[in-house]
Amino acid sequence: MKTKVLNLDNKSTGEVELNDDIFGLEPRADLIQRVVVWQLAKRRSGNHKILTRAEVNRTKKKLGNQKGGGGARHGQRSAPLFVGGAKAMGPVVHSHEFDLPKKVKALGLKHALSSKAKSGSIVVLDEAKTKEPKTGALAKQFGKLGFEKVLIVDGEFDKNFQMSARNLSHVGMLPAKGLNVYDIMRTDKLVLTTAALKLIEERLA
Numbered sequence: 001m002k003t004k005v006l007n008l009d010n011k012s013t014g015e016v017e018l019n020d021d022i023f024g025l026e027p028r029a030d031l032i033q034r035v036v037v038w039q040l041a042k043r044r045s046g047n048h049k050i051l052t053r054a055e056v057n058r059t060k061k062k063l064g065n066q067k068g069g070g071g072a073r074h075g076q077r078s079a080p081l082f083v084g085g086a087k088a089m090g091p092v093v094h095s096h097e098f099d100l101p102k103k104v105k106a107l108g109l110k111h112a113l114s115s116k117a118k119s120g121s122i123v124v125l126d127e128a129k130t131k132e133p134k135t136g137a138l139a140k141q142f143g144k145l146g147f148e149k150v151l152i153v154d155g156e157f158d159k160n161f162q163m164s165a166r167n168l169s170h171v172g173m174l175p176a177k178g179l180n181v182y183d184i185m186r187t188d189k190l191v192l193t194t195a196a197l198k199l200i201e202e203r204l205a
Contacts, residue, residue: 001117005124005194010144013126016194018117022204027115035108035181038100050090053078058085110204112184123147123191128154133163142171151187153179155195176200 001018018024058077066073074081080088116122123145130138138161142150151172152165165171174183176199184190192200 003122003124005126006145007126008128008130008138008141008145010141016124016197018122018197019201019205022110022201023113023117023122025111025114027111027118031104031108031111032115032181032185035100035105035112036185038098038105039180039182041096041098044096046094046096048091049093050087052090052092053080053086056084056086058082106204108181109179109184112181113190113200116184116190121189123150123189124197125152125191125193127158127195128152128161128191128193129158130160130164133160135164135167138164139168142168147171147189147191149188150191151183151189152191152193153196153200154193155199176203 001020001024002015003018004012005014005016007013053076056078060076060078063074063077077085079085113122147170149170151174153174153176155176157173157175162173165173172183172187174180176196179196179200
């Protein structure tokens with residue numbers, strides 16, 4: 001699959017071949033969903049917690065005699081039955097993370113990239129560099145390219161470009177080694193530099 005290589009002035013500087021084994025697959029939503037769920041589960045802090053019966057500050061002494069009181073038999077005041085008692089079966093601190101095979105992660109990334117390629121949402125830039133850190137000038141160039149909500153991926157970001165783009169709310173930046181399914185799927189356009197493209201193909205080949 002061939003695609004144009006553009007510069008920041010929206011002029012074609014040639015063509016590049018996209019590897020069909022990475023960008024030419026028929027996207028499978030189930031694989032993409034599996035990897036996204038794995039990523040989001042891994043990000044969850046799992047810090048939500050209630051006081052257990054051992055931790056709630058109520059007396060642990062038995063309320064009265066087992067029999068002869070004329071009412072129900074009760075033990076500790078910390079039981080969930082009483083006001084101020086503990087909550088039964090409540091959440092405690094734990095990890096939501098689960099394992100996913102490396103092959104599934106890699107395949108999910110390929111299918112996410114193929115999904116963007118199929119919808120025409122991949123743009124290849126020759127390089128992401130600017131002469132000076134000027135956000136306004138870069139915003140005008142992005143306007144020419146028709147960028148709205150974009151994720152820019154590069155091998156190693158140029159300092160001036162990074163300083164110019166970081167103030168644009170609709171622009172995200174990721175190094176090629178940090179490229180992941182969730183960030184790909186939540187953006188409208190995926191912008192890859194030729195350097196990033198080479199690193200991605202080396203990673204997934």
